[in-house]
Amino acid sequence: MMRRAPQGTQAIQRALSLYRSFSAQQPEHRLTDLAAEHGLHPSTAHRLLGALEAGGLVGRNRDTQGYVWLPEGGVSGGERPARRNGMRLLAPLVTPFHRRTEALCESGAWRDWSGYACALSHDPLPDHEYWAVRNTAALFDVSPLFKVEIVGPDSERLLDRVMTRDFTKCRVGRVIYTSWCNEDGHLLQDGNVQRLEPERFLVSAAEPCLRWFGDCAVGMDALVRDVSADLGVLALQGPRARAIAEAAIRGVDFAGMRYFDLAGGELGDQAGAGRGAPVTVTRTGYTGDLGYEFWVASEDAEALWDSLTVAGAGHGLRPAGLLALDMVRVEAGLVLIDVDYVSAAHAELEALKVTPAEAGLGFTVKLDKEADFVGRRALELERERGPAWAMVGLEVDWFELERLWSGIDLRPQVVGEPASREPTPVFVPGGSQVGQCTTRFFSPLLKKYIALATVQADVAVLGTALEFEVAVGYGRRRARARVAKRPFFLPDRKMADGSAAGAAG
């Protein structure tokens, strides 16, 4: 075992060992390979390599995105980065679809998502991308998701121990949406788990989870491995998704795939044209609409993008960005980590931590399962006591908006705004605060102002009148809202069998 480095020098040691991997014989490395070789999380490796890059010791190969060695005098293929001013040592990572999305991103607006550059919208305004999800189909690059593979004889046992759902009931070819908690029953994350083989699972989540799963795997025969950078992921969502998928991927019975099914296929149409790279398809998404997600090796990412966009041309397919995704997921009533709830992994205050039930994910907690999963005892106690908080949908009707804006003699100025993530207080009518509204947005589809809010459990009853703050001009006003059913929008096609409700809207 390596001698433990003195405090504070660990990063230097790691960076040095990374640098030693480069040689004249092997001047170029992929990030994922380096990370695996050195037992580092890819984001750690990336950070360290960024420092080496800034120091002029390594460079990037523009074509392969690999890191190249820069001995004195330099090596062809790499570029010595310009001296930075020290403000930002690290350029954002790019996903394997970046060359495609960048070419289409007319807005030039990018947002950082877990260190990756992602288009906010491709058009100057997100409206048409939003409508594409409900009207035709939209293509989202969701590659920045963290992906962890769990392999081995104990993989099912490990997941059953970590997750709140029952993994003994997860068949191969299915995906399960689940929560996972700490010992106190406080929610760490939510995410999807694919069962690819009897002893191979893939977890996808918004935040890193390798260490947590690794810690929980002590004593089990299961290998936990981060494969985030190895896979490119696209979400194809909207009423036309099936027609497009059928034309772009062969070997998958899209009409026969049920909601949360998983299947393997290959790129190319049914006639046999196309490259034939393998692709995993899941009938999942974050939009509340009919949709599929496609998982491919990074090197096949562009081929996947091209297959789908060619197939989508006659169907009104649009590339869509994070703003549109944030709008449709509110309509679908889907919560977002660190927006609608705070992960117990980084809650600054004990009071910010929530249980799955308090985050609206109570349905993912299976107390009737056999395994003693992390957080079980606390959640059993909560079941007896009842949760203190509840995640609710709030709905403000049009006439209330008219009333609010008539005060400044304008029509309601609500359309065209992206979903707001600025938390605002929720009150009982005319009274005290009972919670907070975490995401809100005027849905042009439903023509209602809708919001996700965490409120005291006693007021979380359908139809209850509440108030929350909205900005009207420069003023702050209280909008009368009503506790409404989540999801706000649930089209039949989202979960319907392929043969029946397919193309009809």
Place this chain on the structure above:
Amino acid sequence: MTEGVTEAAGTPGGAPERRGGHFDAIVVGAGHNGLVSAAYLARAGLDVVVLERAPVIGGATLSEEAFPGFRYSVFSYLVSLLRPEVIHELDLVKHGLFLVPTASTLNPLPNGDCLFRESDPWRTYHHIARHSRRDAEALSEYKLEMRRMGHLMFKLQRAAPDELAAAVAGHVDENPGQISSELSAEVADISRYFLDLPKQRRRSFLQMLTMSSADFLDQWFECDALKAALSSSSIIGSFLSPRTPGSAYVLLHHYMGEVDGVYREWGFQKGGTGGVAAAIASAARGYGAEIRTDCPVARVLARGGRARGVALANGDELTADVVVSSAAPQVSLGRLLDADDVPGGAGKGLRDRVARWQSAGCAGKVNLALDGLPRFECMPEPGPHLAGGITIAPSLDYVERAFDDAKYGGFSERPFIDMIIPSVLDPDMAPPGKCVLSCFVQYAPYELAGTTWDEQRDAFGDAVVRTLAEYAPGIEDQVLHRQVLAPPDIESIAGISGGNIFHGELRLSQLFLLRPDPAAAAFRTPLPGYYLCGSSTQFGGGISGGPGRLAALRILDDLLRRGAEAR
């Protein structure tokens, strides 16, 4: 969800159909306004039947698959004026209302250039600045001013017309006592609001009621192509040119339109405009209204100085406490109404005035099924410009000349064309790779000098395709099918007399308390119990539902009053 009206219409309503019988209210015509009225009346608990002459509902809001695989929005093609009150009070989203916003407006110019306006204001600024930096700057101010005008119109539109008339024109109602104190307060509010406006805006408003749009736009802009582009909304559906006094009002009329509080936005109903009528019909049925198609009404029955029901063309009679007609005035106050039934001998005068109502149609519709997307010379590749409006109106002179043809009884040889490509907005409208092109065409006068539409229909269609080919070369070879509709077709299919899309010109002489007649200005007619709810009332045309709603509220108010008196 967005069932075509054709399919939906055949299904019987909520109540079992009765041959003859008595209803609380009979609505004549299942266009969008008739359906809105029926929905509000049924929502208030009345037993309502809608009687539609045609085999399908929708009137001018009609979609059909006229060519296999291709769906046409036969007449109306975009929605903007639909009142939010109507949408929300009738819960139309739940019933299938699904408006996809249009993206932009493209005006191809003859030199291969174009004028392009997008939803992003800065991109629009730079597009226009290529033609005139001054105009690019003026455009944003103009839009703001027009939004304010639209807002003023919106406020006026909310008031009931007779009270409004009393306030605006000092008109003394025959029953001044009927102005309820609540409404008077509203009128006082509007009057105060109007008087508080900056002087310049009050002047603009009066200019808009009277001026020509060309003169009005001259005050703002220097670029002729931009003026022509903006003048489009001032002539749509009207037998006016941009240089005809009064056309500025039509411009203003279109600025009243809003989508979710944003003035001047347009939306395309998924599945075609018929889906709007289908949604309203579904709401009406949900409230218990019955809708009968293939059921033409012959006349309104009156007894004891009050409307008592209707006689159908097949001889059946239906009785009701209230009859409300959504038809144009020539039908509602002409053919359906026996002048002798009108109390006080006022019937004859009314009939004569209605005969002079200006409502000759001047617009045609050409719907094309194309083998692929049109390639406009100015922007040949597919792109977002195809998801918006595309208008052939390259100069004011061009539009004026198109009008000149019609002035003397011909259709425009090189017409004004306002297009959308529905299949780009909604791929359900055409098979993948193909497209439908909806062309609203002016001018096409109802009566042609020395010939008939049956003889000229094809020549008119040819003129449209020929004109399109000047801007999108090769389009003539892409046409798989075409549907050419002239005003007489609008009359026979949608049932609008004269084929005028607004049920009568939107000129000051036919607006406010003069719409459709001083004796029938507040949705009431001189025959008690008989009401109007169509586009020929108050603020007129467009898929607004406003007249249908206000008429229903008027009727309910009157019924309450009668009930109170009876007690």
